[in-house]
Amino acid sequence: MPIQADLTESGQLLTIKVSGRFDFSSHQVFREAYERAGLSPRRYCIDLQDTDYIDSSALGMLLLLRDHAGGDVADIRIQHASPEVRKVLSISNFEQLFTIE
Template sequence: MPIKSTISEDNKTLTIAIEGRLDVSRHKAFGDAYAGKVENVDKVILDLVDLEYIDSSGLGMMLMLREKAIASKAEVEIINTSPGVLKIFKMTNYNKLFKIIE
């Protein structure tokens, strides 16, 4: 499954793993991954270990998630970024908006 979400056993962390691409074609799947869940957790982790490509619409989707998380007082962390994706995050200053665990 290209986008998979799981809730930790203690119900405090939502992990969203993204495989392949994060672009406009994944808008609904990405939204479905956190809809109704982000409001009930303390932390959201975006696991990008298998993310190969992200475009401006994917970056926008991440901002929408961040806004929902902030409104719910949940922290957002990004883990397992590839060097190429990390470079995009730094070029767009996403490294200042998100906590990125390298």
């Protein structure tokens, strides 16, 4: 499965793991991963360890998640991005909007 979402037992952290291509074809599944009914974590982790491609649609999806999570006060960490994916995030100045680890 290209997108997996796991909520901690405490309900405080939602980890979304994206595998393969992160593009427009992932839009619906990615959105459903964080909009499930009753879901209100305080922190989000986007794990891109197995992501080999990211495009502008994916960047837009990350921005929609940020808005959903509270905008400027959202605690969203993007982790394990490959050098190629990190370059796209950097060019887009996402370091100013997300914590990239």
